[in-house]
């Protein structure tokens with residue numbers, strides 16, 4: 001059972017999702033949370049990971065560690081995204097199984113769904129078509145992770161490995177570096193810079209027409225805790241997790257401009273790639289378990305922007 005005194009390892013606790021998990025677990029009264037920074041524990045190092053598990057007697061794992069980035073990073077370094085993510089998840093899966101961790105949550109990605117896919121995307125559409133080229137290395141590792149969870153459960157006759165596929169996560173502690181950030185944080189930084197520099201206009205990548213679904217990091221954290229508590233009710237397959245609403249990149253830019261107070265004109269460089277035009281998850285299987293997201297898009301955006309202003313610059 002997932003109890004207040006269970007020994008819980010949050011891998012990747014300094015990141016966007018990991019930090020939200022530590023916050024929500026603390027707020028909910030979980031007292032035995034284990035964290036190790038990247039410097040303290042290199043998760044691609046199998047021996048180091050085994051030594052950590054040997055000492056740890058860990059009950060539950062939220063596997064939030066991974067190499068995560070935006071379109072530029074994924075396009076230019078696909079081998080690194082593939083290699084590092086495969087190593088991290090393989091080392092943790094193997095040790096979680098060997099040292100009989102009660103449950104582990106792995107986070108897949110919506111980029112593992114076909115580039116051209118019926119919307120909203122149901123779990124059964126997974127692997128029914130070719131995936132988006134620009135994130136192939138990362139997506140291949142995530143596909144291996146999703147299959148990995150199912151395989152460990154099947155081979156060892158358990159339901160210990162839980163796999164959730166969240167749509168684009170946003171929130172505090174996100175990466176605002178322009179090379180490695182996702183669209184949400186990248187637009188916050190670009191629009192805020194345009195405001196600070198009093199730019200009359202700002203040109204953004206693509207047509208602005210692709211639609212994306214965003215979910216606040218603390219909602220993903222609370223959904224993950226819910227899954228741990230209800231692991232006995234889960235099927236051996238991944239669960240989609242989204243907010244249920246998607247926005248065009250244009251709408252996102254307008255919403256951010258409003259919060260930031262940027263009054264300049266936004267122009268679109270249609271020569272730059274758009275990527276997949278729509279990525280809305282059908283999360284009805286997850287919602288049917290009895291959980292729902294709480295954080296409104298406008299509130300999550302304001303909190304994220306405030307954090308950016310206070311911490312990032």
Ligand SMILES: NC(=O)c1ccc[n+]([C@@H]2O[C@H](COP(=O)([O-])OP(=O)(O)OC[C@H]3O[C@@H](n4cnc5c(N)ncnc54)[C@H](OP(=O)(O)O)[C@@H]3O)[C@@H](O)[C@H]2O)c1
Pocket residue numbers: 011012013014015016017018037038039041042043044063064065066067068084088107108109110165166167168169170173174175182
């Ligand atoms: N962000 C999204 O929109 C999204 C959507 C769907 C799924 N996911 C998945 O959710 C998980 C968390 O994503 P996130 O956005 O929270 O990522 P993030 O903010 O980039 O955080 C990643 C965490 O992993 C740590 N890490 C990276 N490589 C490591 C290594 N080799 N050894 C030890 N620690 C390492 C990082 O530490 P350092 O920073 O110190 O390296 C950081 O704490 C990932 O598996 C991601 O694929 C994310």
